[in-house]
Amino acid sequence: MNTALSKNFEHQSAEQKWYAHWLEKKYFHSTPDNRTPYTIVMPPPNVTGVLHMGHCLNNTIQDILIRRARSKGFNACWVPGTDHASIATEAKVVAMLREQGIAKSSLSREDFLSHAWDWKEKYGGIILQQLKKLGCSLDWDRTTFTMDPDYYESVIKVFVDLHKKGVIYRGKRMINWDVKALTALSDEEVIRKETRQKLYHIRYAIEGSDEGIVIATVRPETIMGDTAICVNPNDDRYKHLHGKFAFVPLINRRIPIIADEYVTMDFGTGALKVTPAHDTNDYQLGIKHQLEIVDVLNDDGTMSEAAQIYVGLDRFETRKKIAAELEEKGYLQKTEEYTSEVGFSERTDVVVEPRLSLQWWLNMKDIATPALKAVMEEEIQFFPPKFRNVYRHWMENIKDWCVSRQLWWGHRIPAWYDEQGNVTVAENEEKAIEKYLAEYGKKPERFKQDEDCLDTWFSSWLWPFEVFKGYSKPGNKEIQYYYPTNTLVTAPEIIFFWVARMIMAGEEYMKAIPFKEVYFTGIVRDKLGRKMSKSLGNSPDLLGLIDQYGADASRFGIMISSPAGNDILFDEAALEQGRNFNNKMWNALKLIHMWKERSTDLLVEPPFAVLWFEERLKQVSEEVEMMMTQFRLSEALKTIYSLIWDDFCSWYLEWVKPGYEQPLADNVYDFTVDYFTELMQLLHPFMPFITEEIYQQLENNREIDLCARQSKTATTSANQNILEQGQILKDIITGIRDVRNKQQIKPKETIQLFIQTETPELFNGLYDVIGKQVNASSIQLTENTVPGSFTTVIGKNTFYVVSEKPIDSSHQKAELEKELEYLKGFLNSVDKKLSNERFVQNAKAEIIELEKKKKNDAENKIRIIEESLGRM
């Protein structure tokens, strides 16, 4: 044993030492055996990612669950991995190439991908290394990447299969277009933000009339794409214009004025410009009224030839210019400030452009049905349960999923086109040709594969089973053992992106749910409640914090401020609290080491403290178990924290502490080490490093490391009598210390204590403890009042404190009177209740019993206080 312990816990060396040791012992590696599995698949972070607060929270929670499962004898398996993140990664690679003076457009697909793979090998997956610093007990041998060869193949197979089933189709539809990344986005990849804009009122001339019609729009740059003006048929202002024509300003195109109830009469002017190419609702309106579609934008957001004017100019530049020109030429009636939601690309943060485009789609209707059922019937449980509603709402109104992306980095769509554009879907070119041959009776000419990739989520929805090769090697031993996984821990933001789709894929391909429980974490905010963001600069440097406070303190800090089902307000002060906690435990260890050195062969009857703490440990273990099953991790940690700091350090250790330089009885020492060990085990999932270190320091030559130790399960429940007695003891000590404080008796000054009680047996074996804790030179039972003393009533007992100092009884009297008043009021309310016939009739028997007991207790106490007051 290391006899010279450092002043404080040295987290850096301990973290390194133990993580390396655990890896060496392969504690995190799991293989199927005859134990029950407990499996978590980590939500794969982007391969481009670096550790931020969200990951930290998320992975700490998973590690807590996994370590706890491991200690309870489950075969715990936590699978790491990364997501290829097509848009994010491609953007990074493009940026890197640009810095080197290489344009993506100058590269072939193959060359670009080779650069991308180089980038991935070099910079990808840093985040996994960072998770080691946090102490995550992941099975690294199972690390998976969504573009690993087997995984890639499975994604392609799934596409082909769904196409064969008729669920995947190709179609021209309105999509969200990212003008920077030059790709389609799914609805879920569009972030809506409140944006201040200008609402332009523009006058359109009417054919054969001097009259005009004024429309209101936030997008004047799209007027060249207008193919109608629409009014509400019930709008009296415009009834005479139905069927007439108007002219688009500046380009003078003739467009019809149509009527449709879709238009809101009291918004703007009640007249709507219809631009089917650039607005989803207008597009629907266009189909309904068979309007022409004029696309005035290029894919990069500049004006197209069809716009006729400002061709090649950026859409926002055009907006400014065209507004100016409209004003100059008298078309602009007025502009007003207007705030509405505008869609931004999740990845590039540019304003998303609704656009008509030929894409691949996945019809979600049928595939969603079993996935909805699984959650509604609680085959899969959501925590907090409020997310079931959100989920249901989305699933019941589900729309087709646009699965193609105009990117190179990702799973290339397995579709081939012949010269005429006929499409053939197959796993690879060979099979496609075969299929083509069978269908058309000839070999295809100029057969070309689709240039596009699949949406990233089209690969990650296979994650829970494909990490075990459940689709590429169906029915293998691992998938049978580990699937369905137990718990998914993830952010609520991706409930649709990912959670819902994993359930669909699981049901479709494994015929079983992918996980039994989903725990949604909160969003990490700063202490002012703002989201963490680069622009605000309020994201802390996580690795710096881990260096400074240690991984355990960081984990503590983030968990303690993370109430179940709520956002977490991150404050560095919480890490400080964690570090202080480390320090506290470390000092307890030092104290116990000192006792070890003074060891004799002394054995004693176990003192009350020992009996009490045993029960307390049982009690808290039960509480923690309950909280953990309900995912109340923050509360569980608080409970353990308080058990260690308050009950163990502040009470237990003080109660068993021997006098100055006195030895501690050997058996009491052993109990103490056992308790400390159990406490470390209980805390280990939350703070793995310090607990392992203390555990190893407590005793030489441990047979097994804490990381792999099985926790004891209590065979009996906690003894309530002993717990109650412990509580009374605490109350007495606190009460007398309060007297000392209020009387300004110096800590070093001793007192004499007299106890007046009807239950002297209550104090058996407690005199030493009480004397030590309140610094009393003597304690005696008394049947009479003690003159010149300060009186206090605690529970059913009266205590008389005698000190050198003159007693200030005015304060004391006031306090007793105050308490008497409260008690009388309380008694009154109980009496009233008990004399209320309807209460006695309606209330349950045990409630009435309780009330009677309250009455009795209150009366007793009142009597004692009145006696005390009478003698003063």
Next chain:
RNA sequence: GGGAGCAUAGCUCAGUUGGUUCAGAGCAUCUGCCUUACAAGCAGAGGGUCCGCGGUUCGAGCCCGUGUGCUCCCA
């Protein structure tokens, strides 16, 4: 516009099928202590119209209605 949720101490939150020994915890605050494990600490204390109003009930922080304020999701 549709849906979901929240409102309890200065801050962040607990509060189980309604039962005043039930209004709680942590942090923060205040007072006294460098007491031989720990000042990153010890001991003690103060602090709340449970958002407003109305209802159900013998009894409401908890149930119902309504108002106000905030958050999130979807269109």
